[in-house]
Amino acid sequence: MTTLALSKAINTGLRQILEDDPKSIVMGQDVGGLGGVFRVTDGLQKDFGTDRVIDTPLAEASIVGTAIGLALRGYRPICEIQFDGFVYPAFSQIVAQLAKLRARTGGKVAVPVVIRIPVGGGIGAVEHHSESNEAYFAHTAGLRVVCCSDAQDAHWMLRQAVESDDPVIFYEPKRRYWTKAEVADDPDDARVLPFDRARVVRAGTSLTLLTYGGMVQTCLDAAEAAREDGRDLEVIDLRSLSPLDLATITTSVAKTGRCVVAHEAPTFAGLGAEIGSAVSESCFYHLEAPVLRVGGFNTPYPPSKFEDQYLPDLDRVLDAVDRSFRF
Incomplete structure (x- = not known):
């Protein structure tokens, strides 16, 4: 390594x-x-x-x-x-x-x-x-x-x-x-996954947090914070956005019963909408709450001095987690 x-x-x-x-x-x-x-x-x-x-x-x-x-x-x-x-x-x-x-x-x-x-x-x-x-x-x-x-x-x-x-x-x-x-130095290393496969970066049992790119670390931080409230979040890095690794996604959601999708892009017609629909179709009888989305606002990207208000952060991810457990 x-x-x-x-x-x-x-x-x-x-x-x-x-x-x-x-x-x-x-x-x-x-x-x-x-x-x-x-x-x-x-x-x-x-x-x-x-x-x-x-x-x-x-x-x-x-x-x-x-x-x-x-x-x-x-x-x-x-x-x-x-x-x-x-x-x-x-x-x-x-x-x-x-x-x-x-x-x-x-x-x-x-x-x-x-x-x-x-x-x-x-x-x-x-x-x-x-x-x-x-x-x-x-x-x-x-x-x-x-x-x-x-x-x-x-x-x-x-x-x-x-x-x-x-x-x-x-x-x-x-x-x-x-x-x-x-x-990894070796392509045969077990950590080298096919590039169309999602990766479970943190195992958990309470809720599935789906994300990718720059938001992965944010969601890992949110999962650590949620642990203080007794919530054990599973974090999945999608890695491939098209095609989606629905097998890994649905296996996790069927286990946890709850799902939040987080990305930087606006939530309206974003990737989270497609994922939410696919999870609802495949895991309907396992879900304890609706699939929730966290993302940017449906506006053009703001000037840099306002981007901290625009980008989803740890608090906005945790808010979605809290809302999921209210159902």
Whole structure:
């Protein structure tokens, strides 16, 4: 095991990918000489050259469009979108082309493109730098959508995403970039889960708390606080947002009888709504209370000085837990 910050774990994952597969390419704004705005790609262009780590123009539609063409020619491009809110100019390329090509060709043509997107708030950034837009892509058939929460998953999920023949939206919670954790050195380590599998990060019996990305640590903190009230919360990191690992989710909820879903995105038409519906259908006779959601408010992301009021925190998660036990 090696202890790494989440950002460094992605860097080591990209380095291993570039070493293992000569057809892999890293591309995006400032990923080369600068090493990325968060320095996630630091040193890669120096070691692998400008043909493998490519600084692109500030043109997200062109980045993704070029990646699609490269994938059709046998390459495995890994695109970096600098910030979550910058992905929208590439939206048509992603949902109308990237997500559809494999189905359109009856499975004959694979388009193995990975799009890395730093996601979420909590860093005091300006407008368009703190979006949580995962619901757009989870709604789009043909895309895999995953979100890491720690260094272990950042490293291994990225390597698995690049090996997949499906296009993958790979979310990275930017406020956790500097959080350190142990990373397994061996792909056969039991802690290296398939990237479409949810993970029980804290076992419990009283209530299931479902979350992902930057909210995982918040929910773990809430579970520790709830223990003082005699409530034993099970925390599950979804990891894969599309497809969902419903087997792990429903097994937990059937055991606990209660469920709260927490994410940074607005609750209206967010991922929590889909999860709540799926849990209600599968676990109806096990539920002791309705599935509750905790998320951002249904407003544009606010100026940074107000983001502490916007983002779900420990108190808002615990409030939902309390409401669940009132039923």
